[in-house]
Amino acid sequence: MxxxxxxxxxxxxxxxxxxxxxxxxxxxxxFAVRETEVPRALPRSLEVLTNWQIGEAIPPEVYPALAQDMVEAADSGSMADAARRINYELTGARSALSKASRQVRRAAEGTVFDEQFFASVDPILTSPDLFAVMKRAGATISDHYLLASVDLQRKLDGAIAQVPSENRVYLAVLWRTLEISALVMFTCLFLGFPVAVLLTTSSERVADAILILVMLPFWTSLLVRTTAWIVLLQKEGIINSALISLGLISEPLTMIFNRTGVVVAMTHVLLPFMILPLYSTLKGIPKGYMRAASSLGARPVTAFFRVYLPLALPGIAAGCIMVFILSVGYYVTPALVGGPADQMLSAFVANYTTGTGNWGLASALGLILLIVTSVLYLVAQRLSGGRTISLG
Structure with a gap:
């Protein structure tokens, strides 16, 4: 009951x-594996191409079917999406299909829509490459976006190969995202662990005051905090002015619109997410353990690494994985305080969903982030000795 x-x-x-x-x-x-644009816009053309294989002659029936699809797709507004999807794999197809769609709709009654008609609009419309891409993009399930998200492509003959070197972007951005996230995570651990230890060893009054300071970032908007760092870190900002006044530097340091600004701003935002799980774990470690280790002859450093640190591992793992997962998904802070070389993968996901409308690639990149964070969670679980990681 x-x-x-x-x-x-x-x-x-x-x-x-x-x-x-x-x-x-x-x-x-x-959306990472689903194809919707071409099947919705060109159903008749795909039906004609069902048994066609690249290397064979293009069926003449495909041209009137394509013309009829263009008329109906233009009325429903789906032709532009289909042309954009085909253009991802075949450059120039979008403009050619759009031009053909306009001419088909304006054609006089009785016009014959054959190979000659489409060749006169644009030669690409009669090339085997176009129909090969059209057929592949017309499948219900496709690996195009998954391959593109790791800088791979499927050639017209079906073989998988790397994209040209000048178009290889996403693996480098993924590595940059992991690098920045790891740097922020270790910085938060380095700064947060002493604070968590101080919270467990201080009096209740002092601990409450420290906790208020730790929680202060939660009371301010993320955008306000990030903008404040722009004011502090710029060349004419307070930090550079103070360092010059103290004689520590002779000219302003560049601390904004680069990796330094990104790490500093993200650490400020995410530090509480490291301290709170650590504090939750450390306060559960009996204080007598360290005294017992000392009474048995262990030096303070030995007692820390052999007794205290192993018991603190679940909290360390929880704080690290929480900070890392939140860091991986950041894009506002790097966009404001970082340079072009500091943009993270989530910025591309946001741009593809709200900017270009490429939901398939945005979904594939999001899937990569999900897989990475899941794997790292399992690694953190393993490193903590198999004990359950509590994020609270």
Whole structure:
């Protein structure tokens, strides 16, 4: 009966998470392998191309089918999306298809839509490459976006190869994202561990005052905090002015619009997420353990590494994975205080969803981030000795 009551109490939260988190996330990630634009806009053309293979003559029936698809797709507004999708793999296809769509709709009654008609519009419209890409993009499931997210592509013959060197972007950006996130994580650990130890060894009054200082960043908008760092770190800012006044430097340091500014601003925002899990774990370690180790002859450093640190590992793992996961998803702070070489993968996801409308590639990049954070969580779980990582 008690178990049934617990299940009823959890039902609202479970339903909320399922409806507003799990379902939207699965729906969004499905765009990484789903093809929707071409099948919706060019169904008749795809039906004609069902048994066609590259290297064979293009079926003449595909041209009138393509013309009819263009008329109906233009009316429904789906032709532009299909042309954009084909253009991802075949440069120039978008303008050619758009031009052909306009001419087909303006053509006089009785016009014959054959190979000659489309060749006169643009030769690309009669090339085997166009129909090969069209057929591949017309499949229900496709690996195009997944391959593109790791700088790979499928050639017209179906073989997988790297994209040209000048177009290889995403693996470098992924590595940069992991590098910045790891740097922020270790900086937060270096600064947060002593604070968490101080919280567990101080009196209740002092600990409360420190906790208030730790929680202060939560009371200020992220945008305000990031903008404040721009004021502080710029060449004419307070920090450079103070260092010059103290005689420590002779000319202003460049601390903004580069990696330094990104790490400083992100560390300021994410430090509480390291301190709180650490404090939660460290306060549960009995103080007598260190005294017992000392009484048995262990030096303070030995006692710390052999007794205290192993017991603190779950808190360290929880704080590190929380900070790392939050860092991986950042894009506002790097966009404001970082330079072009400091933009992270999440900025590309945001641009593809709200800017260019390339939901497939945005979904594939988001899937990569999800896989990376899941793997790192499992690694942190393993490093903590298999104990459950509590993020609270």
């Amino acid at each position: 008690a178990m049934k009551n617990r299940s009823l109490l959890l039902a609202p939260l479970t339903g909320f998470l399922l409806i507003f988190f799990v379902v939207p996330m699965v729906w969004f990630l499905s």
